[in-house]
Amino acid sequence: MRKTILLLGSGELGKEFVIAAQRAWAERIALRRGRKVAVVALARRLAGILYAMMRDRTNYTPVPPHRLPVTRTAVAAA
Numbered sequence: 001m002r003k004t005i006l007l008l009g010s011g012e013l014g015k016e017f018v019i020a021a022q023r024a025w026a027e028r029i030a031l032r033r034g035r036k037v038a039v040v041a042l043a044r045r046l047a048g049i050l051y052a053m054m055r056d057r058t059n060y061t062p063v064p065p066h067r068l069p070v071t072r073t074a075v076a077a078a
Contacts, residue, residue, distance in 0.1 A: 018062035022046075 022042065030038035053060060 022045070025045075026038045026042040029041050049060070052058075
């Protein structure tokens with residue numbers, strides 16, 4: 001199970017920008033709450049995506065980068 005989750009988070013699901021967005025999200029959580037909490041949060045998020053794909057019988061379609069929500073970090077970096 002753990003190896004499967006690591007594979008899903010390593011780019012096996014799709015585009016690099018989506019993986020980078022997931023990684024950045026998890027890193028922000030890790031800074032606030034710790035690495036273990038971030039790992040569980042990322043696993044839960046990926047499980048939710050996988051469940052929705054199975055429920056709706058759809059393929060994974062990542063959100064294009066121009067449609068990702070703007071975060072405070074992205075605004076501060078600009």
